[in-house]
Amino acid sequence: MKRRDFITTAACGVGAAWLGSKMTRHALAIPALTQKFSASDTVVLGNTGIRTSRLAMGTGTVGVGHHSHQTALGVKGLSDLLLNGHDHGSRFFDAADSYGSHPHVAEALKHVQRDQVTVLTKSWARDPASMRADLDRFRKELGTDYIDICLMHCLTEADWTDRYKGVMDVLSEAKQKGIIRAHGCSCHSIEALRAAAASPWVEVDFARINPIGSHMDADAATVVSVLKQMKASGKAVVGMKILGQGDMRDRQDDALRYALSLGILDAFTIGAESRAEQEDLIRRIAAA
Numbered sequence: 012m013k014r015r016d017f018i019t020t021a022a023c024g025v026g027a028a029w030l031g032s033k034m035t036r037h038a039l040a041i042p043a044l045t046q047k048f049s050a051s052d053t054v055v056l057g058n059t060g061i062r063t064s065r066l067a068m069g070t071g072t073v074g075v076g077h078h079s080h081q082t083a084l085g086v087k088g089l090s091d092l093l094l095n096g097h098d099h100g101s102r103f104f105d106a107a108d109s110y111g112s113h114p115h116v117a118e119a120l121k122h123v124q125r126d127q128v129t130v131l132t133k134s135w136a137r138d139p140a141s142m143r144a145d146l147d148r149f150r151k152e153l154g155t156d157y158i159d160i161c162l163m164h165c166l167t168e169a170d171w172t173d174r175y176k177g178v179m180d181v182l183s184e185a186k187q188k189g190i191i192r193a194h195g196c197s198c199h200s201i202e203a204l205r206a207a208a209a210s211p212w213v214e215v216d217f218a219r220i221n222p223i224g225s226h227m228d229a230d231a232a233t234v235v236s237v238l239k240q241m242k243a244s245g246k247a248v249v250g251m252k253i254l255g256q257g258d259m260r261d262r263q264d265d266a267l268r269y270a271l272s273l274g275i276l277d278a279f280t281i282g283a284e285s286r287a288e289q290e291d292l293i294r295r296i297a298a299a
Contacts, residue, residue, distance in 0.1 A: 051100025057247030067103035069282030077111030113152035169202035225255030250279035
């Protein structure tokens, strides 16, 4: 990893830990659900036209330096986990360069119909040349001609839509050429999230959300108000940190009910580390 990327990644991690330590751990009131949900529900991601499953299979629980808890399973181990999720109806593979999960996703893609799954990945590129290089490399690593969704990863700056306009232009051009189907960002500060909500360029946003404010950009109510703006403008809103990066591991049902009750998440991503954990998650979503 480049020194710049390491410093930025470390800052994101430290910031998340600090926010989590400062925010209240009291749960918000979680209403009873009035309808049934399942991990395999077909959803449409905002105005992108991309149809996929409600549950995205994350590959980067604590992902940094081209490594994550999931990639520690090995190429076959993680590929088999993705395929097991696919067998249970999940059609959304959530990867990133910083997780090192491209080879694992590539192996899984050999065993499914490419047009029946959504492949999302994320780039740390902060200049146009780096983003162009990433798009070429990512497609080779993933073994695919196109990427469904490419996000700018871990944005924190309030002025990122001006500062990184060159990178945004590269992704817009890639969409026109069919290299990607949609573009967007993952945000790691409330300022960056607000900038994403205001930007017509953002088609897909990964946002940290859970009922206790753990590893989030602000308290849950503040984040929800911004996500409502995104949803109203037709952006796809995909939730992450649904279980608070493990802080809600003994309250999974509360966390899932909260995410499902919001009415603003098109989908959400959670990274399982075993088949048993993955299948338990799928059962809990159905039972919520």
